[in-house]
Amino acid sequence: MSGRLRQPWLWAWVGAAAVWLATAAFTGGTGSAQVLSAALTFGAFYVIVALGQMFVITLGPGNVDLSIPACMTLAGTVSMKVMGGAAAMLPVGLVLALLIGLGVGTVNFALIRLLRIPPIIATLSSSFIFQSAAIWYNRGLRVKPPEPLADFTTARIAGVPVIALAVAALAVAMHLLLTRTLYGRAVLAIGQNQRAAHLAGIRVERTRALTYLMCATLAGLCGFLLAGFSGGAALNMGEEYLLSSIAVVVIGGTSVAGGYSNVPGLWGAALFLFLLVTMLNTFGAGAGVRLVLTGLIIIGVIVAASGGRRRI
Amino acid sequence: MTITERAALLATAAALAFSAGTSAVADTSDKRIALSNNYAGNSWRQAMLRSWEKVTGQAVADGAVAAADAFTTAENQVTEQAAQIQNLILQGYDAIVLNAASPEGLNGAVKEACDAGVTVVSFDGIVTEPCAWRIAVDFQQMGKDEVLYLADRLDGGNLLEIRGLAGVFVDDEISAGIQEGVDETGKFEIVGSVHGNWAQDVAQKAVAGILPSLPDVAAVVTQGGDGYGAAQAFKAAGRDIPIIVMGNRHDELTWWKEQKDASGYETMSVSIAPGVSTLAFWVAQQILDGAEVPKDMTVPFLRIDQDNLEENLANTEEGGVANVEYTLEDAKAVIAEASGS
Numbered sequence: 001m002s003g004r005l006r007q008p009w010l011w012a013w014v015g016a017a018a019v020w021l022a023t024a025a026f027t028g029g030t031g032s033a034q035v036l037s038a039a040l041t042f043g044a045f046y047v048i049v050a051l052g053q054m055f056v057i058t059l060g061p062g063n064v065d066l067s068i069p070a071c072m073t074l075a076g077t078v079s080m081k082v083m084g085g086a087a088a089m090l091p092v093g094l095v096l097a098l099l100i101g102l103g104v105g106t107v108n109f110a111l112i113r114l115l116r117i118p119p120i121i122a123t124l125s126s127s128f129i130f131q132s133a134a135i136w137y138n139r140g141l142r143v144k145p146p147e148p149l150a151d152f153t154t155a156r157i158a159g160v161p162v163i164a165l166a167v168a169a170l171a172v173a174m175h176l177l178l179t180r181t182l183y184g185r186a187v188l189a190i191g192q193n194q195r196a197a198h199l200a201g202i203r204v205e206r207t208r209a210l211t212y213l214m215c216a217t218l219a220g221l222c223g224f225l226l227a228g229f230s231g232g233a234a235l236n237m238g239e240e241y242l243l244s245s246i247a248v249v250v251i252g253g254t255s256v257a258g259g260y261s262n263v264p265g266l267w268g269a270a271l272f273l274f275l276l277v278t279m280l281n282t283f284g285a286g287a288g289v290r291l292v293l294t295g296l297i298i299i300g301v302i303v304a305a306s307g308g309r310r311r312i
Numbered sequence: 313m314t315i316t317e318r319a320a321l322l323a324t325a326a327a328l329a330f331s332a333g334t335s336a337v338a339d340t341s342d343k344r345i346a347l348s349n350n351y352a353g354n355s356w357r358q359a360m361l362r363s364w365e366k367v368t369g370q371a372v373a374d375g376a377v378a379a380a381d382a383f384t385t386a387e388n389q390v391t392e393q394a395a396q397i398q399n400l401i402l403q404g405y406d407a408i409v410l411n412a413a414s415p416e417g418l419n420g421a422v423k424e425a426c427d428a429g430v431t432v433v434s435f436d437g438i439v440t441e442p443c444a445w446r447i448a449v450d451f452q453q454m455g456k457d458e459v460l461y462l463a464d465r466l467d468g469g470n471l472l473e474i475r476g477l478a479g480v481f482v483d484d485e486i487s488a489g490i491q492e493g494v495d496e497t498g499k500f501e502i503v504g505s506v507h508g509n510w511a512q513d514v515a516q517k518a519v520a521g522i523l524p525s526l527p528d529v530a531a532v533v534t535q536g537g538d539g540y541g542a543a544q545a546f547k548a549a550g551r552d553i554p555i556i557v558m559g560n561r562h563d564e565l566t567w568w569k570e571q572k573d574a575s576g577y578e579t580m581s582v583s584i585a586p587g588v589s590t591l592a593f594w595v596a597q598q599i600l601d602g603a604e605v606p607k608d609m610t611v612p613f614l615r616i617d618q619d620n621l622e623e624n625l626a627n628t629e630e631g632g633v634a635n636v637e638y639t640l641e642d643a644k645a646v647i648a649e650a651s652g653s
Contacts, residue, residue, distance in 0.1 A: 135353065
């Protein structure tokens with residue numbers, strides 16, 4: 001049991017359960033199932049981008065992708081406009097969104113590798129370019145998503161959102177990728193000690209390149225799905241995913257210093273973040289109190305999670 | 313008086329009348345006006361910039377002013393916009409039309425502009441520096457109007473309030489107006505309040521979270537840009553759609569039209585026309601022309617009701633915001649109204 005308690009991902013789940021129960025206690029249980037269902041839907045979008053961000057952060061100090069919001073916006077706007085609401089164009093739109101993600105990742109890594117710009121600056125500056133491209137391309141136009149896409153993103157099976165099931169499957173695949181494949185082990189090794197990893201024969205730069213490409217591609221996918229879910233792409237649709245993608249990774253128990261990460265914590269943290277805001281909204285707390293409490297509770301969970309790790 | 317004398321007099325009078333009639337063009341035809349804008353990342357701002365382009369482009373072609381260039385900062389930050397204003401002063405613009413990132417933060421730069429003899433007209437995001445002109449919106453009245461409309465429609469009930477971006481004064485103003493309306497009419501209770509950040513997807517998420525814990529909601533009061541998201545959240549939760557006050561966005565009006573056609577759904581929609589940038593442009597032109605203009609003016613709302621929905625929807629660009637572009641005459645009317653009060 002003490003070994004279990006040291007699992008860094010456990011605390012995000014404990015936090016999520018606690019805020020959910022607190023909300024349920026406040027409302028006397030009415031609607032707590034629907035709250036959970038909403039949390040699963042919105043949490044799914046967090047998890048998609050956080051999966052990519054987690055791999056990037058695991059690469060070690062200085063590695064972070066700040067272009068996620070711009071990539072989501074660009075992929076969402078371009079794919080919605082190209083599809084023009086036609087169901088037949090759905091595969092084209094999806095492929096296009098993924099290709100935009102790949103393109104964004106390629107540019108990011110080219111800046112990092114060829115121009116030797118630190119990732120935090122490289123991805124921030126590239127995000128301006130992608131955001132401007134999105135603005136230039138559709139100037140705020142909101143094109144409705146094709147009907148099947150909207151249906152897929154909002155469908156439920158026995159009250160459970162289909163998109164949450166799909167993303168859960170994606171998370172399992174990414175968990176296997178991280179823990180059971182050569183690539184995943186290489187990412188962890190690089191994060192723990194890049195020099196040692198290099199000397200051990202790991203192709204460091206190729207692994208980094210793959211990671212940035214994957215992160216941007218997932219962001220493109222998330223932009224595509226989110227645009228489908230919320231009735232079209234908006235120019236500011238990615239805005240809140242910048243900090244929350246990092247917050248979800250960190251609250252989920254991944255080390256900011258890199259080298260140690262886990263997938264289960266991402267889901268816990270994504271649910272926790274949504275439920276936390278819901279709880280404070282339900283309590284009717286003012287905006288100031290709400291932000292302060294959000295900060296304090298997040299700090300609390302991170303301290304609890306890292307307390308376990310420090311004892312190792 | 314001989315015929316020659318009379319003809320000469322007439323000619324003089326005609327010449328005077330002619331010069332008076334065209335003085336607005338003659339006096340400012342060599343003036344250059346710049347737009348300093350702090351943000352372009354949503355559909356309202358995009359429409360604002362397009363309106364500016366369209367109206368000022370025509371004004372430049374007609375010779376009303378020499379130039380009317382638009383500049384937008386990349387990061388919506390006070391320091392960046394202050395630097396931009398300093399650049400505009402150095403570039404020798406005669407007037408700066410300003411949508412400011414902060415009501416106080418730019419006062420230093422605005423003062424510099426005034427000291428350099430540059431006319432500063434702020435609108436939408438106004439500045440408090442006394443030397444600048446302000447075209448403000450009575451946001452409080454806007455919030456109150458929403459509740460007054462609901463008081464006409466309903467005998468009472470629960471309201472869900474969707475607020476804007478926490479910490480921005482517009483959000484506080486609209487919310488205060490809503491509260492005032494609730495207190496005054498005395499028949500509504502605000503049972504929930506969430507921040508939707510004027511963004512459809514954020515509003516949808518916030519409403520989806522709080523909705524299960526709420527009793528029956530009779531109406532949703534909003535701040536614009538969030539109505540469609542609220543409707544989506546109600547639909548997803550399988551609840552009856554209450555009266556959702558809309559904010560003039562194309563997606564909101566389209567949804568309203570669909571509901572109206574399907575079930576006779578009734579609501580109202582109110583917001584500020586992005587074309588207010590063109591009103592600020594003409595006011596700046598009038599100031600440069602030497603007109604007596606009071607420092608504080610109020611811009612009218614653009615309100616859409618059940619009977620003029622179709623007309624407004626048809627005039628609204630897909631993905632945009634219902635808009636009005638202002639003319640020189642509109643500007644004169646707004647100036648006259650402000651002078652009178």
